[in-house]
Amino acid sequence: MMVKLIKTYINPTLSEALEIISKAVSSKELTIIVGECSVDYQGRSESRLTLGERVIIIKQDGAFLVHRPTGYSPVNWQPATSIIETRLDKDKLIIMAVRRKPRETIWVYLTRIYTIITGKLVDNGEFIMYMDEHEIRDILYEHPELIEEGLKIIEKEKKIGEGYADLFGIDARNTPVIIEIKRVTATREAMLQLYNYVQTYQKQTGVKPRGILVAPTITSSAIESAYKLGLEWKEINLQKIWKYRKNKNIKHGTLFDFLKNKR
Amino acid sequence: MMVKLIKTYINPTLSEALEIISKAVSSKELTIIVGECSVDYQGRSESRLTLGERVIIIKQDGAFLVHRPTGYSPVNWQPATSIIETRLDKDKLIIMAVRRKPRETIWVYLTRIYTIITGKLVDNGEFIMYMDEHEIRDILYEHPELIEEGLKIIEKEKKIGEGYADLFGIDARNTPVIIEIKRVTATREAMLQLYNYVQTYQKQTGVKPRGILVAPTITSSAIESAYKLGLEWKEINLQKIWKYRKNKNIKHGTLFDFLKNKR
DNA sequence: TATTATATCTCGGGT
DNA sequence: ACCCGAGGTATAATA
Structure with a gap:
């Protein structure tokens, strides 16, 4: 029997994280990062978010979410991305996520990482909505x-x-x-x-x-x-x-x- | 110096998870659960979601998100919840999240848990949006x-x-x-x-x-x-x-x- | 691809 | 508490 491979990494260094994340993203695994970051966005509009602790989720189709510790809405996001690039710049791990149409880009600058989860989730569940x-x-x-x-x-x-x-x-x-x-x-x-x-x-x-x-x-x-x-x-x-x-x-x-x- | 306490639990049993989650929720920690679940929702509308692997996020203000492995939008959610209750029922860990106004309820039935992350995130970052x-x-x-x-x-x-x-x-x-x-x-x-x-x-x-x-x-x-x-x-x-x-x-x-x- | 309308819309601001 | 309108709205359906 196939064993479910969900991997968890605790307090990785930024260069370890670089490898973990780029590998997970390229094999289209779901990736969850808990850490400290700042975020820039440019596209239909433009935004800046200064340093703070957040949850970043990169989904299996490239959907990209940056969540603050409160509230329903992600503070920054992309519904789908075609390009996700990761690189180290001095003491920051930079994740860049680009959406094609409209052309939009998010840059996440990670300064500290507490936990990373990666893995392929299987979800064939049926969703039914009533009374719409x-x-x-x-x-x-x-x-x-x-x-x-x-x-x-x-x-x-x-x-x-x-x-x-x-x-x-x-x-x-x-x-x-x-x-x-x-x-x-x-x-x-x-x-x-x-x-x-x-x-x-x-x-x-x-x-x-x-x-x-x-x-x-x-x-x-x-x-x-x-x-x-x-x-x-x-x-x-x-x-x-x-x-x-x-x-x-x-x-x-x-x-x-x-x-x-x-x- | 205070050490950041982000806790990670790998493959907990459902009864271990019960304790971890209820403790985290009651101390208003951010909680991320990766596992297999089905979800019911009743309120302004009603929905059923059958079994599958998902990410559940309970935020520090009670915001509640159930994310499938793809897409921007959560499949089920509550923007804010006043009551979150957890209990074991046979071989399921049930999380019930209730919103007061409008009165709405989500039930998550967890059958397997791969990873749980809990911890208090500090995010005082400033968010600025331009060109709105x-x-x-x-x-x-x-x-x-x-x-x-x-x-x-x-x-x-x-x-x-x-x-x-x-x-x-x-x-x-x-x-x-x-x-x-x-x-x-x-x-x-x-x-x-x-x-x-x-x-x-x-x-x-x-x-x-x-x-x-x-x-x-x-x-x-x-x-x-x-x-x-x-x-x-x-x-x-x-x-x-x-x-x-x-x-x-x-x-x-x-x-x-x-x-x-x-x- | 462009357009239209829905959404458990959410969220903030005003009265 | 209700009402109003914006949103990086997203999303599905349709021409």
Whole structure:
């Protein structure tokens, strides 16, 4: 049986680290470095980060992350890199990571290294996300009565101009209806997005459609915008929507509780 | 002299790991775990991730990240957590991380652990970002002639309705001008944002202002929108803007080169 | 490749 | 606490 090879190096010298890291990177291993460094970035913007202790992760596809000891976001990063070069310069181990498009570069100047982990991770796990906007849209497609009695949906993802309206249908009086769905609180921005569809549709067909923004909650200024732009909105209960989902065989107890507690 | 205490544990048993992790978390140390796990998430949405090898990072403020071996984004995360609980259940080490607002929970089920790193990282480094939208706005505030000859800027971040216009001024003919700035390619969305300000301003004052979208590049459908909405746009050269910056003492050689190569 | 819209967006700033 | 907008947003889908 193959033994998993995850290697750990404690307090390596910078020249030892140079060899470890360059070897790991060239064989596309995941590399984690805990140490003290400063970081420069230049590309779409430019940044400087002075000395401090951080975690650097170089992933198997070249994704590059520099994490400070707090917070969700990396302080510097590259989503993917084509070139990763390492070299020693005096008392610093320099890692340069270059992204092709857009052309961007990170330089990490390591002054001290506490730990390095290298190894090939195998992850064939399946990731499934539930209750995203797509799923809500599909449920409302099947159950338009949740938006308005008498509403008939004709099309999902209807192309209007350059964009796509979430749902398109006709109401009880045969007026076309364009529907924009948000799974989180809808802001003025969502109302403007809907307005764009309504306006483009009218321009293209000569018929003025209704525009309905559907969301669990809507900000007051979005409602104000709706009045100004001649749009409508409908607050929906996610818990109710959730009950109409197709894959009822899947257990979602806690999400249900979560939604219940919100309402 | 205080010796830096970064601890590394190799191939711990799950019960050893339980103790290591719970101790590290309770003393607010940074914790990195490399191992095999599955992950559930429930909160604003819900997800399942089946077994695979991953890197788990618990930061000193409770930020919680589960990273797969590739890609920029964590597959599961919490920006900050108030409760982190660990326990053994049969042959699994379970880490539960709860966020208060919104109420969200992650469960990590570890089946094998290769390495754990724990320790308090000290990072007082200063992070400076150059050439963000704020800096561009400030330069254009000082040099409105870069947008249009005869333009006078009256106000930065002028509140119009519930939002804020980047710049507000009057042109050579004393017509009010609302300016929206983008540091990247401006889309239809930016044009709609500007339209909202223009419309709100007109509603509030009775005076129809000009609206100018300022960006390095503008998509064709944004230009189309401009025609429809009666707005204007001005493409600006970031390299040129860059020359007007105040802190010229700072070296920015490569960004300059970057911008030069783009134009 | 460019464009569009979503995201468990995160984060900071303002009211 | 809500709201608003930027972000080196990243990412997926689509023309």
